[in-house]
Amino acid sequence: MPSDIARPTNSPLHAVRPVGGSASVANRKLVSSWLFLLAFMIWVMVGLGGYTRDSGSGLSIMHWEPIIGMMPPLSKDAWDKVFALYKTIPQYQILHKGMDLAGFKQLFWPEYIHRMWGRLMGAVLLLPLIMFALTGRIEKRLVKWLFLLFLLGGVQGLIGWFMVSSGFRPDSTAVAGWRLSLHFFGAMFLFSAVLWTALVVRAPEPVRYENMAGLRRHTQVAFALLLLAMWGGTVVSGIHGIADFSIAKNVGDGMPPPGWPVSGVLNSPAAIIFGHQCLAVLAAISILSLTVRALRAEAPGPVRDAALVVGGLVILQFILGVTALVSGRIDIGVVHQMNAVLLMGGVLLMLYRLRGAKT
Structure with missing residues (x-):
């Protein structure tokens, strides 16, 4: 079982402990x-x-x-x-x-x-x-x-x-x-x-969890992929992509548009939406596999709980994204954006709990 013993750290933010004695x-x-x-x-x-x-x-x-x-x-x-x-x-x-x-x-x-x-x-x-x-x-x-x-x-x-x-x-x-x-x-x-x-x-004080360094690296990769997917979302929002959705025109249907990617990844609404969808799928796979890995490794309670939270949020995020695109509803699009921030916060929480992880 991982060790939950906390030891001192020299992290730059370690000195944020307020003064005041007892x-x-x-x-x-x-x-x-x-x-x-x-x-x-x-x-x-x-x-x-x-x-x-x-x-x-x-x-x-x-x-x-x-x-x-x-x-x-x-x-x-x-x-x-x-x-x-x-x-x-x-x-x-x-x-x-x-x-x-x-x-x-x-x-x-x-x-x-x-x-x-x-x-x-x-x-x-x-x-x-x-x-x-x-x-x-x-x-x-x-x-x-x-x-x-x-x-x-x-x-x-x-x-x-x-x-x-x-x-x-x-x-x-x-x-x-x-x-x-x-x-x-x-x-x-x-x-x-x-x-x-x-x-x-x-x-x-970070907790020095044993055998969790690999999970920490996986979390860092998931965080980076999530940021890329969120960047793709801002590009879609920037072109009002939700208004361009059309199965008949091959825009937003989850399939690469004609000529993609040779024709360019930012040259049309169809290409931009498909690029965001690709990044979202990569981020979702990374985060879901992170949740599974934490459960299979019998991660300590705080880490396991954070992994379950991000796993649930990424599933919700995927559902919200598809619903916003198909329905064209602005309110669902806004909830999709806000849930992305919650998801990012959840992954950040997991990184925080793994910051003292040892090989």
């Missing part, structure tokens, strides 16, 4: 709970961002004003001015010509909530961080790391505006796909960094 365990629980809340908020943000993207509402606010932009239009004149700005961009002129103010508000509010949620996350990170630093609940090295994440959150806001601004070009009705991918993976980095930090704060 209260240090309570401090770890408090600080980690706060970080888990932040990770949850990022997950919700992914859902909000996915909806604004798929519904086309992301271009409804024409300015990025971190402070002034906190106030929505409060009068008829203010609404008319915001709506008039929207009428100047190609999305309105090509897709929504003749839309009334009520229709515009349906586009405006999801994007406004999305941006306000981002500001709220910044406050939830910065204000407790200052309080915890002043009261000595966390060490200086962790304060610096979390302050860096706060700054990166600001950069993520800039990347978001960089993405949105690409949709204002004279020939465009949507944002540039590669900028969408950049924005999404910026969010994934922040989610992963916050979640990993929360886990290490909660339990700094």
Whole structure:
């Protein structure tokens, strides 16, 4: 049976243990709970961002004003001015010509909530961080790391505006796909960094499991394949691939389009969707085999439980992906995206529990 004995480590984040003598365990629980809340908020943000993207509402606010932009239009004149700005961009002129103010508000509010949620996350990170630093609940090295994440959150806001601004070009009705991918993976980095930090704060000492190094390497490969599949998903979202699904036209039916891959893997909706499907299948096989391997190896309870979670989530993810594509429903597509983040978090949890694995 594997050994569950915990020994010290020299991991860079090992020094996140809060000070406070006999209260240090309570401090770890408090600080980690706060970080888990932040990770949850990022997950919700992914859902909000996915909806604004798929519904086309992301271009409804024409300015990025971190402070002034906190106030929505409060009068008829203010609404008319915001709506008039929207009428100047190609999305309105090509897709929504003749839309009334009520229709515009349906586009405006999801994007406004999305941006306000981002500001709220910044406050939830910065204000407790200052309080915890002043009261000595966390060490200086962790304060610096979390302050860096706060700054990166600001950069993520800039990347978001960089993405949105690409949709204002004279020939465009949507944002540039590669900028969408950049924005999404910026969010994934922040989610992963916050979640990993929360886990290490909660339990700094890794467990030295015997004969689990191979399983750890397998988990690392599965994590990499999952990231590739998620990147493919952002490309599909970037072209609104869900609207291009057609069995009759060989788009999204799970078969390679004519001439693929010689004709190119990013040259048509059919090729892009098929490429994402290939990456998704590879990731699913890797994760399911990881679950089976953990069970057959009689992995320790924490590792086994994480493996069962990711196995269940990857099956759900596959079902959601097929359902979203066939039905064309935006809401299912958003749930598919959010479940992908949960799945990534599950694989990350497994990597965390295997970080002290020995050959």
